[in-house]
Amino acid sequence: MTVPTPSDSDTSRPPTRSVVRDGRFIRLWCGTTASGLATWALPFVLGLAVLDRTLTAAGLGVVLATRTVGFLLAVPVSGVLADRYSRRAVVLWAGLAAAVATPVIALGLGGSVLVMAVAAAVVGAGQGACRPAFQALTAEVVEAERRQQANAAITLAVRVTTLVAPAGTALLAVVLDTGLLVVGTGLLWLLAAFLPPRGLPAPAPTGERPRLLKEFGEGVREARRHPWFFAGLGALAAVVFTGYSVTGVALPLVSRDRYGTEAVLAAALTAYTVGALAGAVLVARWKPRAQGWVALAGLAFYGFAPLSLLLPVHPVVVFAAYALTGLGIELFNVPWFTATQREVEPRLLARVSSLDFLVSYGLAPVGLAFLAPAIDVFGWQPVLAGCAAVCFLAPAAAALVPSSRGFSRRARV
Structure with a gap:
């Protein structure tokens, strides 16, 4: 049975001229922007750690590589889970996992690269779990005729972040040490976890669930x-x-x-x-x-x-x-x-x-x-x-x- 989209099932909802006037979309936009900023900021901040010699270049490579591995492993699993359960719930738990693991990366600075790498893999998994869930949640929150505008607004936020965030991070580095900047990316993941609105309810289970690979x-x-x-x-x-x-x-x-x-x-x-x-x-x-x-x-x-x-x-x-x-x-x-x-x-x-x-x-x-x-x-x-x-x-x-x-x-x- 096909789950209806909001545009199919909620005909009583009055249309608006622009997504920027829709409070539910604004919450979704802020959540996706926070996750994108956290994703981008971590490599830059860890690069600052290399400059101040609390992390070696080789250690940076290991940490970023394990984050990528976590991302790639989580993406197919999260795609299944986001279709099986509530997309909003997957975003919540993925964001919380990344938020909890991020301070562990900060604790490992200047100490154990292994601890940093394991924590970075969890952060990468949270990042990977968010991406397909956010895509599906956008389709639940925004009506079909406004989705192109919504997707453009989301990607516009990503590009603006890429343009202005390096200077902002460099300015923060003047007054905050690298560990606190890393923890700050964890706070962004908390925003990504809690800001997005609810979408459609989770589909009702229909008998025994097949294996993840089959789904x-x-x-x-x-x-x-x-x-x-x-x-x-x-x-x-x-x-x-x-x-x-x-x-x-x-x-x-x-x-x-x-x-x-x-x-x-x-x-x-x-x-x-x-x-x-x-x-x-x-x-x-x-x-x-x-x-x-x-x-x-x-x-x-x-x-x-x-x-x-x-x-x-x-x-x-x-x-x-x-x-x-x-x-x-x-x-x-x-x-x-x-x-x-x-x-x-x-x-x-x-x-x-x-x-x-x-x-x-x-x-x-x-x-x-x-x-x-x-x-x-x-x-x-x-x-x-x-x-x-x-x-x-x-x-x-x-x-x-x-x-x-x-x-x-x-x-x-």
């Missing part, structure tokens, strides 16, 4: 019912594996070796964030007829990143390429999330979302590990040219799938 497989089968989803996910995975890796590995090296300054790295990343902000603002209200094709075209913009590093161009060209890349990724992200919330059967939404996060986030560290050795073996130009080609061609191939035009199996007028 996750049901989500994979649901995803396969939507050819546009599998095609888009494949394109996203290819772009993450190549284009994202270029930004993480090649851009710092090019900034240092070709331009002789880290300022190019900082300016390119800032341009990316500014472009993403512009993309989120644009896509909040723009709904083109062929929305899927526009989204895939935006994803293909990521090819401009490796292309700008391929030849010795003026730094302004690099900045413009990264601004286009940021713009394009939001032209993809917001319609992608909105279409998933619209098209996927509601009782399976968290599982399908967890598949999305598992593939995209799981390939990111693999690509980062692959790119540097590939450059050593094949050289700069072939690798960057190959990455650019993949970023352009993978979304184009996904666009050939008939249902990709509108990210829908139904004909849309």
